[in-house]
Amino acid sequence: MRGNALAAYRRRAARALADATLRGNLRRATDTALAKRAARLAEIPDYDDWREKVAAIRRAGWEDRAALVARASAHLAAAGARVHHAADAAAARRIVAEIAADAGARLVVKGKSMLTEEIELTPHLEALGLEVLETDLGEFIVQLRGEMPSHITAPALHLNRRQVSRLFADRLGAAETEDPEELTLAARRHLRDKFLAADVGISGGNFVVAETGTLVTLENEGNIGLSTTLPRVHVALTGIEKCLPRLADLDPVLRLLPPNGTGQQAVSYVSLLNGPAPPGCGPEALHVVFVDNGRSALAASGQREILACLRCGACLNVCPVFRNAGGHSYGAVYPGPMGILLAPYLLGDATAGLNPGNSLADVCSLCEACGEVCPAAIPLPDLILGARAEKERRAPASRRLAWRLFGRLAASPRLFRAAGAMMRMSLRVLPAFLLARLTPSWSRARALPAPPPRSFRAELRRRHPGRLS
């Protein structure tokens, strides 16, 4: 994403908005997600109390991250896991590549992990000659299509069954069908042999419990279980902000994450790994990689509270911008409100040119729905405004000057009156084509307002002069 991030977004969004199939898919999928979420929340009467607990736990997760990571690492190492720390994406990729090389690996199977997308792990391993296979159904689908995921919990949300069926028919030789069970079976048939033949299994880590050194993975499909128990080596990657202080913290988190993420009461499988498997019972080695990759920089910024993110995706589902233009428009693996805040710090490498001064903080109509739904009570709207201010601090002087002048105008009665009068006169007097030329961003899609004959003040003076003061 070289050049202006907003301009690139607008180009992609314009294409997405013209794609009726995509828009239908987005609407149906997000409407369903929101309906399920509402139904689940109705079953949790003390939801707000649980949300407060989750917010406090997640705040500790990023505030005390150094101490929590150290504790978790010590426990994991004592249990026999190999613990690594990667400062950035390149270091993380190198660590995983070395582990794979040491294992003489040829085939790698992966569970869904947004972190591995963030650090662009798969292309790196493939360039080294490894075959890397996504085993989460949604990730498997987008991998076949050569796309990045368009949503953080539902990677193929932008597609419908017919599109998936056609894809499987083309690439897997499967019979065309719109039955979701049959589509899933087609993927399973393809993947089953791969699980058995894989040398290395890679997973993320939804959370790591510091108190016990427990790696927590959450899934509905069983693919993480298979990926991380059948191959000889299991590598788990997790962000340094993912630590939960205590095992008991899983209770509030697991109460709120599934309803907000997938509209479930609970995910199908919650795996708690306290160390490597006993000999003969699973992989020969467990590696855990704690990755920073911009999280410390984010923690030092005004948007640090986004580090509490649970990666549920609720803010994407409720965001009107996401619901209309979809995840791919952002050009980043973290889209939507949380993506606006994470991407400039975590994806700077991956999406060249993206940084706090060139971010998508403007891709938001400030409706504040995201802040309402976040289960960790992250003040997303305020953080987006903060990110916008941070971006604008690096804006060209001309733009800062323009807003300085606006600020003066807004507070100067004479200038304000004059500007208003000029605007009304222009709307009255100038020909339509010229007005449209002068206000392209408004007039491309909307008519300009018809000017009233007089300002409010003038009207009040005529009708109720006694009310003026």
Add this chain to the structure above:
Amino acid sequence: MRVRLFVPCYVEHLKPAAGLAAARVLDSLGLDWTCPDGQGCCGQPAFNAGHPDEALPAARRFRRLFDAAEAVVAPSASCVAMVRRYHHLGGLAASEREALADLGARTFELCEFVVDRLGVTDLGARWPGRVAFQDCCHALRELGLFDAPRRLLAAVDGLEVVDQPDLDCCGFGGVYAVKLPEVSAAQADLRLDALAAAGTDTLVATDVSCLLHLEGRARRRGLPFRGLHVAEILAPDPAAARPAPGAQTSEATP
């Protein structure tokens, strides 16, 4: 009670009818109200565009104009939300901060003033016809405004309200409307679809800014549309001849 009318900038210059209707509502309550001279813009565009410091002059001006009021009332949830944020702006002295926090607590959107502050839900209004009511985001989420406008509209004689809650943002978003016009227009279209489904061309809302955006989009698409501020239903202009419902013109602009 010393009540001061705070006029949003776009009401001042583009939709004075909404301000006059708000004035009539205050009249009907028998309040001693005035409209201070020298008002400007609340500064929200700068704040929302990432230049919060440039809202400071507006904040200070607002305080000078309105500090003497016991209550400040505005026909705009969005502007009131901004006023309530003034005390968080950087660069204020502690005494300014305190004064602005206090003033923000005395500044109300019109419906919340009438219902929550004065305890009045029936203004004795009459407006026969069907309208749709849609929430504006800042009203809903910054001011927590949901019941007040609905209760006031429910008491209007002859009025049939098609309540349309749970809709996505209309896409105005202030500066957003011109920074991301394509997505903004797509969002507007969804609200207009909902309006059509309500079987009326008349949309009532608490914020004229959203209505101007939707009206502009509707006119460009040649759709019938009449956007009314809540006050225009609660205190219709006695002098105006009201067009029959559905008779609103919809000139497509070239």
